[in-house]
Amino acid sequence: MLSAHPCEMCEMSHNNPQQQLYSVIRQIPVGCVATYGQVAELAGLPGCARLVGKTLSQLPNDSDLPWHRVIAASGKISLPPQSESCYRQQHRLLKEGVEINQLRIKLNTYQWRP
Numbered sequence: 001m002l003s004a005h006p007c008e009m010c011e012m013s014h015n016n017p018q019q020q021l022y023s024v025i026r027q028i029p030v031g032c033v034a035t036y037g038q039v040a041e042l043a044g045l046p047g048c049a050r051l052v053g054k055t056l057s058q059l060p061n062d063s064d065l066p067w068h069r070v071i072a073a074s075g076k077i078s079l080p081p082q083s084e085s086c087y088r089q090q091h092r093l094l095k096e097g098v099e100i101n102q103l104r105i106k107l108n109t110y111q112w113r114p
Contacts, residue, residue, distance in 0.1 A: 017045055018055050025056075028069040031096045032112040033105055035073045042114065053078070068092040069112075077103045 020043040028034050034042075036049035045051060056067045068089040072078040079086035081103060090100055098110050 017043070017048070017051060020044060021052055021055050022065055025065055025067065025070060027114065028066055028112050030066075031098060031110070033069050033071050033093070033098065033107070033110050034112045035107070036070060036078075037073055038112075039070055049073070066092075071105060075105050075107045077105070 021039060024039050024042045025034075036052040039052045040046060040048040043052075052070065056065075056070060059065060059067055077086055077089055077100070079089060086103070090103070093100060093105070098105055
């Protein structure tokens with residue numbers, strides 16, 4: 001018997017996990033980034049980094065949520081390099097003073113530490 005993926009378990013076992021994630025993402029300060037896993041952990045959804053990505057991928061284009069401040073655990077922007085979304089994320093981060101080198105951000109410098 002196949003067991004549910006951890007992200008599905010997070011969705012099933014929490015009331016409105018998306019709102020929990022949105023709440024954490026809204027707290028990431030300008031000029032800082034957080035990893036998908038960090039956002040999940042802070043939202044009370046440990047092990048659900050993929051749920052963070054899934055939730056962000058479903059945001060409407062006009063969302064005011066600072067989604068661009070969420071990056072991979074490696075410090076890399078995880079969107080396809082030549083995509084419009086990747087360009088937007090880079091542009092927004094650069095505008096906030098975050099340095100990016102080959103789609104990588106130095107976590108020891110820019111990672112949010114609440």
